[in-house]
Amino acid sequence: MVRPDYLSKYMFDWEILDVVVGGRSALDSKFFVTPLMEANQINQFLKGYGLDPNDPISKAELFGNFQEAMQFVRRYFLKEGNSEGLDLKIPNSLYMITDVSELLMLATGQKEGTEREDQLWAEIILKVMHTILHVDKDLRSTYFSVIQTQIFDKFYKYITRDSDSLFLSNGEEKIKLIDFETKSKKARESVIIKLLHKVENVAEELFDRVGVRFITESKFDALRVVNFLVRENIIIPHNIKPSRSINTLVNLQDLKEKYQNIIKMSLRNDLAEDRFLNAIEREIAENIGLTDQDRNKHTSKKYKAIQFTCRQLIKYKNPFFKEFSAVRKAAKEDGESELAKSIMNLDLSMIARDVRFFYPFEVQIADLKSHKENTEGEASHAEYKKAQTRSAMKRVFGNLIKYKNLEV
Structure with missing residues (x-):
């Protein structure tokens, strides 16, 4: 046929x-x-x-x-x-x-x-x-040093040290930290492996090239850190990527229902601050039944942390524009040579004075006990990377x- x-x-x-x-x-x-x-x-x-x-x-x-x-x-x-x-x-x-x-x-x-x-x-x-x-x-990689500086500076402004202790502080409120870490840049090989196992498979979809991690003494302090970051406008809730927010540390729904009762009890009994905090910590410790939120399939179910991705508006001033403006000024003063005339006739509309774009960064917060468990055995980063590599390979x-x- x-x-x-x-x-x-x-x-x-x-x-x-x-x-x-x-x-x-x-x-x-x-x-x-x-x-x-x-x-x-x-x-x-x-x-x-x-x-x-x-x-x-x-x-x-x-x-x-x-x-x-x-x-x-x-x-x-x-x-x-x-x-x-x-x-x-x-x-x-x-x-x-x-x-x-x-x-x-x-x-x-x-x-x-x-x-x-x-x-x-x-x-x-x-x-x-x-x-x-x-x-x-990825065009944004050109501006990476500027991106790091502008994101990290917002956090460093509030990180203070008193004797041997580290704090997140605005001068009035102080939250004790066990550690504060920054992820300055994801290794090239790690980026490639991560992209190879992601459905999207494009560099723009990576949200953790820049990140910070807070280790607190208690789970309640972890919540206080989130509250502090919002109140001081270090993170803007409107710039959070909702699908990237994971909380496996504190059952917020359960705590929210009991928190007001603790507040009322503290008012009724005129509780000292340490007793109020102890009451909160007891509730959080008993706070079982955390919902197993959608998470990266390579992340161990034993991993306990608060994790979210925010976007920062990055402002980059083009150094070339300033230098070229000086050359153009000199050409204007000369005015007679063919070179000066050519410089004066150049179209500047395509040369950006400023470049502005949103860039994602990740925030992780965990209490010391959870952090130790996260870095041991199945929940460790090494195991996570192995699982990622196996997935990409398959x-x-x-x-x-x-x-x-x-x-x-």
């Missing part, structure tokens, strides 16, 4: 449709890139992605991403770099690649003599390359694992 020519116009790639409109990630599709692409289609794909396959600088940068992806896979996902990795070796066909277009031809089955396994390996490397590109092309290697019937 001869197929009518017009049918080619109505053929759907159901895998791609599921990615575009079905909420599925390209990393989880059957084919990371459409199979059987021709060389011209590969070039068009790269251009659509935003890359120029004919630009030597772009080609060199892409090849650098390819080499980093190869090294990353060996270090984190294979036994040669990670004892818990897969007992596999990258095939020689990938080491022979000298241009990224060859990698795409291998992944799409266009390279002569391509084995299915080699094709799957090429897709794995492309998935990691895609993630690295998103990390590198996701990136999913098709190859299935193809080879591997037990993971």
Whole structure:
């Protein structure tokens, strides 16, 4: 039976449709890139992605991403770099690649003599390359030192030390802290691993590149820290990302119902402050049945903390604008030379004097007892990172694992 020519116009790639409109990630599709692409289609794909396959600088940068992806896979996902990795070796066909277009031809089955396994390996490397590109092309990373300074300074302003003790204080109220920590920048490898296991898989969706952690003496003090941060406008509730707020430390609903009774009791019995605080702490200690809120699937259920993500409006003053304004002033005073006239005729509308944008940062608060439990055993950060790496590995290697019937 001869197929009518017009049918080619109505053929759907159901895998791609599921990615575009079905909420599925390209990393989880059957084919990371459409199979059987021709060389011209590969070039068009790269251009659509935003890359120029004919630009030597772009080609060199892409090849650098390819080499980093190869090294990353060996270090984190294979036994040669990670004892818990897969007992596999990258095939020689990938080491022979000298241009990224060859990698795409291998992944799409266009390279002569391509084995299915080699094709799957090429897709794995492309998935990691895609993630690295998103990390590198996050425009906001240019302003990272300014971002850190403006966010952390809001907190440091209220961190004081009295003798050997640390406090969160505005001069009138003092909340004793066991520790205050800042996360200045998430390591590049950690960012890549986190993106590889996230459905969104884009750098803009990471909310914990900058963060602070408070360790308090008690759970009630943890709540007081939240209250203090809001009252002093260190965090603005309206800029909180609701889906990122998690509280596994204090059952607020239960405490809220009992708190007013404690207040009334303190008024009725003229309680001293220490007895009032003891009463609160008793209620919190008995406060069981915390709801198991939605949380990162890699976070242990034993992890106890208050955690939320806020956004800060960052203000960046462009130093170039000031310097160029001085050059323009000198050109105006000269006025006669061709260079001065050219400078005066330059359009300044595209040079921003100030750049303003919101940037997310994470706040974690835990009492000392919970913090110790969080950093031991299943709840420890090391276990969390291991679980994250395993998840990313299974996701990136999913098709190859299935193809080879591997037990993971």
